[in-house]
Amino acid sequence: MGRGPRIGGDDGALSRSAVQRVLCQTMALLRYGGTLMHVSRDEDGPIEVVDEDGVRAMHFGTSSRQSAMNLADPEQLELSYTRAMLSALLFHDSPRRILMVGLGGGSLAKYLLRQLPEARIDVAEKRANVVKIAHGWFGLPEDPRLDIHVGDGMAFVDKAAPDSYDLILVDAYHGYGMAAEIAQHAFYQRCSLLLTTGGVLATNLWGNDAPILARSLRMLEEHYARPVLQLHVQGKGNVIGLAFNRTPSNAVMKGLREKAFALQQRWGLEFVLFAKQLRRANTAWMDWL
Template identity: 35%
Template structure:
């Protein structure tokens, strides 16, 4: 386990202790200045005694973990990404591109004991924080790999039940994933009833065109919902042929899922139905052109 370098947070709003991937002899003054002018090149953690937060820059918080309940999903967008359970309640194989602070890994590992999860993260400095964020060790049900998510998907075996994409750099959505080839590979690697789920955050320009590419690859079988609390959108793309949600049944099933997982699936289902009827995915795709 790494021993992070600690210094008091220099930020006005984000209070607590800053944890850095630096040696003990690093100069606190230099580090503080680089954090403040956003030239510090590595991901860092802020611990306020209640939660731990992963940042690439102080303007773009990547992940939040409650110290009292580390397996819970603290951010609303991560909760909404789990809405795939409405359509695929018993996944056996989950792939996650973009590790961050590991919120989705912890939740799925804890709550979905029948699923094997592979997480692919490009930045080794993000993986270096895995113990700080209490991620379980690699084993029969979990594998965390350092590598390019798009390259991993090109070579992955077919039959992925759920592909979760939560991949960002300092500028926003990972540019290597915002292209037609990625979505065609995603479609090819998913199982027959597989689901692709993408967190879209940051400046809209950073993911302009992503929704349109998803709709092209998945034959318009795409739902997009907003996450006002976090300023994000979440995209769901469904491989199943002639995908037709049974909304009345899903609203009933959402109550069962809420009892099992403690997430507001009823609200998720309502929002997804409304977005479908309003054609939100197509409207957002046209805006990205």
């Protein structure tokens, strides 16, 4: 009768070593509850691509998702705060020139390119690797209507021509909060000069830190027409600040509910909910809705 496999001898030791290597390799591929698909690093830290339950996300070295894409429906906006940023369309529904400060995985840029075929989009993104990953891992297309500028967002807006943009979307974060060069008076003041008549700025603010949120809203109130509106993203810590270069007319405000229904049919996003949330969070300005 032949001998069975030896337990605890040299062969066993080799087997245990092989198992340990496999386990280490497997653990190295696990990140934030999902599978690490790609990682790169620059002077600002890691940029990670993680797949979990059919959703691909971009991380900057923490569990917070900077961008996300549903792999089965990559054209849609997966994260609720990105959809909420488009509540700005309630006040300017056909922007022709758009500026985005912060690219992430490019989900908003990709969505707006499809939904607004006449629009041109400028993007200011500090990190070149973020741009590469957005194209390579998140399906951001190369498009003649999309112009991505790699560099500091403040430097970009400082050089841009006044009255250039109908819509400005600000979503510039690192792993631990808003980028320092963005969270300052000079940035928002300059952006106010870049808006066309009737233009709108939407900025993603962090609502879980009340003093920081209050400071951000005060900056907007100092440099933009009243009202500065807040939209609290349902179930999340995000607060979208909406700011205008001139106060929306009474007709615009009174017609907001009808505009929300029309936009929801056209875009397929929850604009009716956005209008209700705006009313709840801004009662001093919107009692007539």
